[in-house]
Amino acid sequence: MSELRFDQVTVRYGALTAVDGVDLTVPSGQVVGLVGESGSGKSTMARAAVGLVEVASGQIQLDGEPLRRRPGGRRPLQMVFQDPYSSLDPRMTIGDSIAEAIPRSAAGARRQEVARLLDLVGLGADRAPSYPGALSGGQRQRVAIARALAGQPDVIIADEITSALDVSIQGTVLNLVRSLQRELRLSMLFISHNLAVVRYVSDFIAVMYLGRIVEFGPAADVLADPQHPYTKELLAAAPRRGSTTLLDPVAQLLADPAAQAVAERAAQVVADAEPADPHHPPAGCRFHPRCPIGPLVLADREHCLTIDPTTDADRRRHRAACHHVAGDLQPVTAGSVAKEDSL
Template sequence: MSELRFEDVTVRYGSARRPFTAVDGVSLTVPDGQVVGLVGESGSGKSTLARAAVGLAPLHGGRILLGGEPVPRRGRVRPLQMVFQDPFSSLDPRMTIRESVAEAMPPGTSRNERRAEVERLLALVHLDPAIGAALPGRLSGGQQQRVAIARALAARPEVVIADEITSALDVSIQGAVLNLVRELQRELGLSMLFISHNLAVVRYVASHVAVMYEGRIVEQGPVAQVLVEPQHDYTRQLLAAVPGTRPVRSAPSLRKPSPAPTAPTARSSS
């Protein structure tokens, strides 16, 4: 595992005459073995920052470093792995679960070793290894997302980036997936950038949080500090949108975010 560091990262789209800055000079660190939450409204630039980290969005400026070195953009072995919001779209519908997970593994192992590793990974995310023979379309959304997590772990990454991994799931399943994230972090010492629009979810899984607004980090620090004594108006608005917290008067210069549900209660896995 290694520290993931964003240094003054900027991502722009459009032409030189009409550029749109999606990420504007963001600096953020994911320490080794910790979960850092990145929270903000849709359109704030969270997912664009994640896509830049894994090479799916071009950098206009700044650097993304892993263990002090630039993140490699080529080659089969990728030390950063991303779990996407929609689990079904991230899995090849024509490949079995076993094939999808095995495909992500580093080369150099035998067929029997790969099969055993697939079974170990499926058990690690609380799935019956027998499910490996199924196609993704036969699985529930919660099961598909567990497979996506297993697939990311199969690549033996140094950091996992989880982009809104519970927002497409039923509320009854969200809690079980969040509990899995906490369990994996505890057992594997997993380093993760956990992206969400839901401050209650970030509070449940992360030790540190960064708040993103219109492409910039407006506040960051330990979860307990930021949520107890928020310094920025936008952070206070996000906190006020969580049921059960004290309402905060909205600053006139900011859009008020839509209400975010509380962290779901864990139930049996699906």
């Protein structure tokens, strides 16, 4: 088990800043779910961690030290990619694909290790001679997970690993991931655009918008009491027990006859809003063009247009990047967090 830390990490693609000064910690033996819409920078974070894209500034650390390959050729981070159909070489048997990832120090026992890993992911050692073309999408993703584990990593990064799978088998793969994480006590960064998926496997949830983390906290706390309007929007769109709407903050804020009119205006702002251009992110709060409690709805909130709320997010509940979230004296810790038992 190891702690993975992103320290003021920035990643650029030419003129586009995909990740902008992000601080994020994956505690040892815990799962951090990173959620956000397409283009928010989630996958870029993953690729930066495993060295597939260059970090423009900041540092990615493992247990307080810069990332480097371990003795014997072992890579401390391993990644499971989104598409199981393209992540495996169709000309190699799945046994050979897994064996290829085993560090040199364990090369003498590769056959036994391949058999163990296939059993661990629920495929069985007898599938080792099979080619990827003979497997279903769910089975291929199990092979990809086994291949990641073969590298004996300290941290697993799972990038949208269920989004390319049929809904009927997504739950099976998620159950496998959660079971393996508990059994092996893996540290894991689990990335998805689907909050319903993230909340099932995560101890902590980080919400990302336009290259920045806008909320972070224990999963149960974030789900029960989301602070940032964008988190509320994601939660309202995800299947869940109970009901929470995006307009709740406005209704709570204004307890007078004008509240209904404000709520209707907020709904119209959200409905009409277009995603911001990541090449030219808005000044101030990056969410303000879509915010149901922002300056397009409430005229006295012009400070949202110019003042960046991420600069003092640490003092707010769930480190929320919103000027209108109350302070929080309770520190975020790596304590255990209750999760739902099944999908």
